[in-house]
Amino acid sequence: GCQKIINKMEIQLEKHQLKKEVKLIKTGCFGLCEAGPIVIVHPEGAFYSRIKEKDVEEIVEEHLLKGKVVTHLLFKGAIDGDQVKPIDEVDFYKKQQRVALRNCGLISPEDIEEYIAFDGYKALSKVLTEMTPEEAIDEVKKSGLRGRGGGGFPTGLKWEFTAKAEGDQKYVACNADEGDPGAFMDRSVLEGDPHAIVEAMAIAGYAVGADMGYVYIRAEYPIAVARLQIAIEDARKFGLLGKSIFGTDFNFDMEIRLGAGAFVCGEETALINSIEGKRGMPRPRPPFPAHKGIWDKPTLLNNVETYANIPQIILNGAEWYSSIGTEKSKGTKVFALGGKINNTGLLEIPMGTTLREVIYEVGGGIPNGKAFKAVQTGGPSGGCIPADHLDAAIDYDNLISLGSMMGSGGMIVMDEDNCMVDIARFFLDFTVDESCGKCTPCREGTKRMLEILERITEGEGEEADLNKLESLAKTIKNTSLCGLGQTAPNPVLSTLHYFRHEYEAHVKDKK
Ligand code: SF4
Numbered sequence: 001g002c003q004k005i006i007n008k009m010e011i012q013l014e015k016h017q018l019k020k021e022v023k024l025i026k027t028g029c030f031g032l033c034e035a036g037p038i039v040i041v042h043p044e045g046a047f048y049s050r051i052k053e054k055d056v057e058e059i060v061e062e063h064l065l066k067g068k069v070v071t072h073l074l075f076k077g078a079i080d081g082d083q084v085k086p087i088d089e090v091d092f093y094k095k096q097q098r099v100a101l102r103n104c105g106l107i108s109p110e111d112i113e114e115y116i117a118f119d120g121y122k123a124l125s126k127v128l129t130e131m132t133p134e135e136a137i138d139e140v141k142k143s144g145l146r147g148r149g150g151g152g153f154p155t156g157l158k159w160e161f162t163a164k165a166e167g168d169q170k171y172v173a174c175n176a177d178e179g180d181p182g183a184f185m186d187r188s189v190l191e192g193d194p195h196a197i198v199e200a201m202a203i204a205g206y207a208v209g210a211d212m213g214y215v216y217i218r219a220e221y222p223i224a225v226a227r228l229q230i231a232i233e234d235a236r237k238f239g240l241l242g243k244s245i246f247g248t249d250f251n252f253d254m255e256i257r258l259g260a261g262a263f264v265c266g267e268e269t270a271l272i273n274s275i276e277g278k279r280g281m282p283r284p285r286p287p288f289p290a291h292k293g294i295w296d297k298p299t300l301l302n303n304v305e306t307y308a309n310i311p312q313i314i315l316n317g318a319e320w321y322s323s324i325g326t327e328k329s330k331g332t333k334v335f336a337l338g339g340k341i342n343n344t345g346l347l348e349i350p351m352g353t354t355l356r357e358v359i360y361e362v363g364g365g366i367p368n369g370k371a372f373k374a375v376q377t378g379g380p381s382g383g384c385i386p387a388d389h390l391d392a393a394i395d396y397d398n399l400i401s402l403g404s405m406m407g408s409g410g411m412i413v414m415d416e417d418n419c420m421v422d423i424a425r426f427f428l429d430f431t432v433d434e435s436c437g438k439c440t441p442c443r444e445g446t447k448r449m450l451e452i453l454e455r456i457t458e459g460e461g462e463e464a465d466l467n468k469l470e471s472l473a474k475t476i477k478n479t480s481l482c483g484l485g486q487t488a489p490n491p492v493l494s495t496l497h498y499f500r501h502e503y504e505a506h507v508k509d510k511k
Contacts, residue, residue, distance in 0.1 A: 001036075001037050001052075002026070002036070002037040004053050005037055005039065005051055005052075005053060005056060006024065006026055008053045008056040008057075009024055009039075009056050009059075009060070010024065012056055012057055012060040012061075013060065013064075016060060016061075016064070016065060018060070018064055018065075022064055025107070025108045025114075026108060026110075027104070027105045027106060027107060027108060027109070027192060028104045028105060028109050028188060028191040028192020028193065028227075029104055029105060029188045029191060029192055029346060030104065030105025030106075031092070031093075031096075031101065031104070031105065031188075031345045031346040031347055031348075032049070032075070032092050032343060032345045033344050033345040033346065034342070034343050034344040034345055035049035035050055035075050035343075035345075036049070036050070037050070037051050038051070038075075038105075039051050039059060040087070040105075041059070041063055041064070041069075044069060044084060045084075045086045045087045046063065046069045046070075046074060046078070046084055047074060047075045047078035047085075047087055047090060048070070048073045048074060048075070049073075049074070049075035049076075049078075051073065055070075055073055058070050058073065059073065069084050071084075075090065077090045077091050077092065077364075078090050091343075091361060091362070091364065092343050092345065092347070092362055092364070094361070094362075095349060095353060095357055095358075095361055095362050096347055096348050096349055096362065097324065097332050097348060097349065097350050098332075098348045099308075099309055099312050099321075099324075099331065099332045099348065100148075100189060100196075100305050100308035100309050100332065100334050100348060101188070101189065101192070101193075101308075101334060101346070101348045102118075102193070102196075102312065103115065103118055103192065103193040103196065104188055104189065104191075104192030104193050104346075105192060106118070107193070109191060109192055109193060109194055109195075109227045109231070110227060110230050110231075112195060112231070112234040112235065112238060115193070115195040115196075119311075119315060120195050120196075120199065120311075121195070121199050121238075121240050122311075122315060123199060123203060123310070123311035123312075123314035123315045124199050124202050124203055124206075124240065124245070124246070124311070125246050126314055126315065127203050127206055127207070127314055128206060128245060128246045128248045128250055129246060129248065131314075133163060133206055133207045133208070133209065134163075136203065136206065136207040136314065137156055137159045137160050137163060137207050137208075138156070139156075139313060139314060139317070139318045140155055140156035140159055140207070140310065140313060140318070141154070141156025141157065141159075141160065141318075142156070142318035142319070142322065143155075143156070143309075143313045143318040143321040143322050143330060143331070144318075144321070144322045144325070144329075144330030144331070145306065145309055145310075145313065145321065145330060145331055146329065146330070146396065147302060147303065147306050148303055148304075148305035148306045148309075148333065148334070148408065148409070149175055149266070149302070149303030149305075149306065149408055150303075150378070150381065150405065150406065150407045150408050150483075151483075152329075152396040152406060155302060155306055158290060158300060158301075158302070159204065159207050159208055159300060161288070161290035161291075162208040162210075162290040162298050162299065162300040163207060163208045163209060165290055165291045165298035166298070167297050167298040168297075169210075169211075169212075169295075169297045170208055170209050170210035170211075170297055170298045170299065170300075171210050171212050171213065171214065171293060171294045171295075171297055171298075171299045171300070172201050172204045172205050172208065172210045172212075172213040172214075172299070172300045172301075172302075173213065173214045173215070173216060173271070173272075173275065173289075173293070173294065173299055173300065173301045173302075174197060174201055174213065174214070174215040174216065174217075174301075174302065174303070174304060174307055175216060175266060175268065175271055175301060175302065175303040175304070176190060176197075176215055176216060176217035176218065176221075176224070176303070176304050177216055177217065177218055177259045177265050177266040177271060178218065178221075178266070178304075178408060179218065179261075179262075179263040179265075179266050179434075180378075180379025180380060180381075180407065180408055180410045181379065181380065181410070181427075181430060182336060182338045182339070182379070182410045182412050183336045183379055183407075183408055183409060183410035184336045184346065185304070185305055185334040185335070185336055185346065185408060185409045186224075186303065186304035186305060186408070187221050187224050188334075188346050189304050189305060189308050189334075190217070190221065190224035190227065190228055190304060191221075191223050191224045191227055193308070194224070194227045194228040194230070194231035195231045195234075195235065196307070196308045196311060197215065197228070197231075197304060197307050197308065198228075198231050198232060198235050198240070198241065198254065199240075199310075199311050200307035200308065200309075200310035200311055201213040201215070201252075201254055201307060202240070202241065202245065202252045202254075203310055203311070203314060204300055204302070204307070204310065205250075205252040206250050206252070208298075208300050210252070210299075210300065211251045211252050211253070212252070212253060212254065212255075213252065213253070213254035213255075214254065214255055214256075214257050214275055214294065215228060215254065215255075215256050215257070216257045216258075216259055216265070216271050216274065216275055217256060217257070217258060217259065218258070218259045218261065219258040219259060219260060219261065220261060225256060225258065228256060229256060232254055232255075232256070236253070241253050241254065257274070257275050259271075259274060259280075262274075262280050262434065262436070263380075263430075263431075263434035263484070264280060264281070264282065264434055264435070264436045264482070264484050265280040267282050267482050267483055267484060268289055268301050269282045269283040269285060269289065269482070270282045270283075270436065270482070271301070272289060272293050272294050272299065272301075275294055276294060276295060280436070281436045281438050282436065282438065282481055282482035282484075284481065289301050303408065305333075305334050305408075305409070309321070309331060309332075324350050324351070325350055325351030325352055325395070326351050326352040326393060326395045328395065328396065328397055329351040329352070329395035329396045329397070330351065331350075331351060332348050332349060332350050332351065333348065333349065333351055333394065333406065333409060334346065334347070334348045334409050335347055335348075335349070335358070335409045335410075335411045336409055336410055336411065337358070337362070337363050337411050337413070338410075338411070338412050338413070339376075339412040339413040339414060340366055340367060340370065340413050340414060340415040340417075340418070341359065341363040341364070341365075341366065341367070341413040342363060342364035342365055342366070342367050343362065343363045343364040347362050349362065349394070351393075351394060351395045352393045352394065352395060353393065353394055354390065354391050354392060354393055354394065355375060355385065355389065355390050355391070355392055355394060356390040356391055358394070358411070359372060359375065359390070359413060363413070366413070366415050367415075370415040370416050370417065371387075371415060371416040372387055372390070372413065372414075372415060372416075373386070373387065373414045373415055373416050373418055373420070374386050374387070374413075374414045374418075374420065374423075374498070374499075375411060375412065375413050375414070376404070376410075376411070376412040376413075376414065376423065376427075376491065377399055377404045377405065377406065377407060377410065377411050378399070378404050378405035378406060378407030378408075378410065378487075378490070379407045379408065379410040379427075380427040380428075380430045380431050380434075380487075380488065380491065381405060381407055381483065381484070381487030381488070381490055382399075382404045382405050382407045382410070382487075382490055382491065382494075383402070383403040383404035383405070383490045383491060383493065383494025383495075384404070384414070384420060384423065384424075384491065384494050384495050384498065384499070385399075385402050385403075385404050385494075385498075386498045386499070389402055394406075402494075403490070403493065403494040403497055403498075404490070404494060405487070405490070419457075419502065420495045420498075420499040420502045421453065421456060421457055421495065421499075421502055421503055421506055422457060423491065423495065424453060424491045424492045424495045424496075425450070425453045425454065425457055427491040428446060428449055428450050428453060428488065428489075428491065428492060429450060431446055431484065431488040432446045432447055432450050434484065435484065435485065435488070436484070438481060439479075439480055439481040439482075439485065441475060441476045441479040441480045441485055442476060442480040442481070442482075442484065442485025442488065445472055445475065445476040445480075445485075446476060446485070446488050446489075448472060449469060449472050449473060449476070449489065449492060452465050452468060452469050452472075453469070453492070456503060456506045456507060457506060459506065461506060461507045462507060463504075463507055465507065466496065466500070466503055466504070466507070469492060469496065470493070470496055472489075473489030473492050473493050473496075474489070474493075476488060476489050477489050477490075477493075
């Protein structure tokens with residue numbers, strides 16, 4: 001509904017002759033989806049939420065003309081008595097540290113000059129004029145940044161492998177094929193700050209010796225695609241893409257490739273096949289993309305959030321970045337928080353923040369006074385973590401030790417009313433649909449698992465089904481070709497582990 005509000009605001013600014021004094025900026029997502037559409041008036045930082053067309057006149061006449069904050073339109077957490085709270089003191093933002101999302105919700109994503117005004121392309125200038133490619137790689141290595149797409153592989157090491165790989169032509173690629181149900185981290189970065197990705201990919205190109213980049217993005221993200229296209233064209237006009245960037249001998253350009261909605265194309269080798277115009281099916285690894293990627297050339301592939309951190313690491317230094325987070329998981333992580341939670345939205349927290357802090361402080365707790373039951377992290381590849389582990393610090397290793405994973409950052413909260421067997425069935429249904437069919441364990445095994453789960457939820461299951469389910473799940477994990485099949489049983493295994501009594505109750509209630 002934001003476009004209607006912008007149109008109305010423009011009419012009001014014109015009517016009151018405020019167009020010169022007030023700059024109206026259409027930004028990307030500011031994170032608190034629950035409260036949208038949001039209007040923020042600076043310099044006070046008054047945080048108006050759930051704004052409707054009819055509210056615009058009041059904001060203009062009271063706040064912009066008379067300087068009086070319209071308190072009844074403020075987000076309920078943005079006011080304390082009659083004091084307007086600055087945004088970073090609103091509960092949802094208090095524990096957050098925005099590195100990848102630094103510009104989202106603040107600048108116009110369609111105006112390169114705004115990005116430049118917020119230190120945009122300064123990191124690219126720094127690497128091209130002050131650093132060798134090896135120094136740039138070293139900085140990323142020292143930062144401790146790990147792949148934010150789910151794997152958690154050390155980013156600097158990946159850069160080094162690609163730089164050292166032999167090849168007359170190299171590529172950098174960006175995985176923007178975000179397909180987890182309930183995940184919208186990459187979409188928000190691309191919609192809110194597309195130049196960060198353009199800049200980071202150019203930096204990566206310089207570091208690994210590539211002169212061409214591809215962004216593989218879902219066609220279902222039309223706003224992200226359009227804004228990224230504008231960013232690429234504007235960067236070319238400003239000489240920040242193309243030949244002799246910043247007067248150096250570094251040339252780099254990039255293009256967009258659209259994905260057609262296959263979840264498996266988020267797997268790196270399937271993504272490469274799809275970029276080449278082939279059917280998006282995974283290839284066996286090795287060879288890894290760093291040696292044989294797009295058109296068999298060495299290719300560096302990172303996801304959107306990983307790239308979004310790069311300009312800040314170059315500008316502020318590896319030491320600054322590695323001072324955030326835990327020993328083995330440095331920096332921050334973006335999560336899409338959804339399900340049974342008061343503050344649905346997009347957040348970025350330092351690694352090491354606990355699940356409890358995210359759910360009760362940032363997320364504002366469970367609606368209608370219901371009890372928390374579990375949180376599912378890692379999308380369809382992840383697992384469900386119960387209330388006993390709410391004090392676990394969020395990092396790659398902790399989540400794996402709890403039978404889940406970081407994944408790309410989906411976080412879905414369940415309350416006492418959710419049936420965990422149904423949740424497992426929902427995610428498995430998704431992976432059965434998305435299995436590409438290339439290898440037998442995933443193609444056939446996930447279907448058999450779904451049949452057993454359906455039997456159980458329909459009251460036709462038997463005690464023996466639980467063991468069958470478990471043994472099938474372990475076989476599929478161990479024998480599937482790609483990450484999709486290797487992780488598809490996770491929601492079933494983790495719910496069997498923590499909520500076996502719910503499965504048993506279904507079996508006992510047999511018709
Ligand atoms: Fe395809 Fe599943 Fe095998 Fe991956 S694991 S190659 S998605 S069938």
